[in-house]
Amino acid sequence: MVKSFKFLFQFAWVNLAAVLGFAAAVTLGAYTTGVPNGAENIFRTYFGSFPFTALIMVFIFAFALCTSNLNTALSFGGRRQDYFWALQAIILVYTGVCWALQIVMSAIPVVFHWEEVDYWTVLMSLGTSSSWLYPLVLLSIMSLGCMCGLASARSKVLGVILFSVAMVAFMAALVLLLLGSGHTIGLWGCLPMILVLVTLAVFAVSEVFIWRTIHRYVVR
């Protein structure tokens, strides 16, 4: 499994660096354009919406990780189960890094006494490390991304279908995070619970699809 992990990490670390770099750029941009003092500009938007931007980025990375890399890994004699678990490990690494990043980013305004912004509810809600909703959503979105990548490698049509499913899943994730940020939780009743179950279901289904696809894959 180590071999497949090393192989995938060749590509993953570049993407992780991109996420971290982007976060740093946004934070620096916010700082230098006076956001801490209440300035309303593009950096304020980027900073606050970073949890969502990160979701989009990891989806794309997960997708790209699963198109041709499976073929390459197996053609070099990698085992299928090893590739599967290496993929899971990479997903976990991404999740860990992004979660930690969000916690840091939500701590910055508090620690450095930035002017409070109403719209940053989701970001602020991630400041507590007990906010397990975010990593759950990350895992689910990435799993979905991998599944879409594998599917599109098999057939473009299937890929498009699953991509549309992914868009719907994104909406659901957005809503879930908004609700989870404690903003309007009372008004929506059991919807949050349903969405959590849906997220878990998406994760489970994606994983099953990934496992099956990898095991039946024929190297070209």
Next chain:
Amino acid sequence: MRGTLNDQSLIYLQIARMLEDDILRGVYREEEQVPSTNELARGYNINPATAAKGINLLVAEDILYKKRGIGMFVSPGAGEIVQKKRKAAFYDGFVKPLVKEGASLALTGEELLAMVDQAIKEGEHK
């Protein structure tokens, strides 16, 4: 180097024949080392196993012998062995085809022998 092999007979036989020719020509003298299997393989771009087969053929006929750890050497009296071998094969390899070809040209036995005589005389003048 490769060009000296053709597809008229099996490669290992050609290798053996080339070594025999070299022995007759004095390229390799008695008790001298001949190229190793790997050297032959490299030289003619052939599989070492094929080269080995050619060498082993000559070893089986006592034309070459093996010195452990060093390589293959020309046996004493190898020249005579090769000549004897070729004389034995001369009938099948040269005489019979000559007669067959002569027959297909409807040459009589006397005409054939006269031609052989002439060729011998021409050879002696050179």
Next chain:
Amino acid sequence: MNAAILNAQGVCKSYGKNEVLHDLDLTIEPGKIYGLIGRNGAGKTTLLGILTAQNTMDRGSVTYGGQSVWENQAVLDQMCFSRELQATLFSGQNNLKVKHYLKTAAIYYPNWDQAYADKLLSEFKLEPKKKICQLSKGQMSMVTILIALASRAPLTILDEPAAGLDVVMRERFYQLLLEDFSETGRTFIVSTHIIEEAASVFEQVIILDQGRILENRPTEELVDQFRYISGREDVVDAVCNGLEVLSTHQMSRHKTVAVRGDRIKLAEAQNADVDVSPMNLQNVFVALCGHGDTQ
């Protein structure tokens, strides 16, 4: 080197309704250079994929040293299957850089010889920073060859390594292959269309035809069983009694046949008023697998 036997038994593989491999048996003994030849569509790449667990099979078993190859890391570590590189993959251009491809090889192959790889890299004048889709066909073949040789895997398989190479590079490839073999004695299986050139490199030849192994024997032994016999048709026919006739070509009364038989019968043919000439591996292959397409 690990001297293990690769054994395939009863291998069946179908793509949809198309049965590509039928109940195929194959034994690969260690320490030889094998040539795998077969027509397009005979199933060579499929077979090689199955032998290396990169392709799934419907029925049958493949073992290496007695152990099943499927998902077996210990066995997979002993193998290298160097496939033809493609400029486009299903997901678009093959954007992988040569250096990443080589690094991947170093990760996966436990016996990877980096020094050898570097030497070949400079000999082949390959640029590590170039993407695979930017390489010429010849350069892609060179990458395939580099990977296979530097892998130093006890069982190394090359699929069409000479495709796209000019004749000078092909000769160099055979040279490198033989040098490596002399040094390491590892097992090679080379699948190729360029038969006659490579024939002297193969100790043993495997002929795959219509999903079955037609022949798997030493090259020279196989070739020695075949002859062309030509002459007047009635004489030729008489001589062919007791020999297996594979193909016939006739121009008015001149008849040429490709025959197969044992040494004694073939030697007898020499006595008749016919021309008896040997067939090379390419001729043998066409005679066996041509299926009367031409002539």
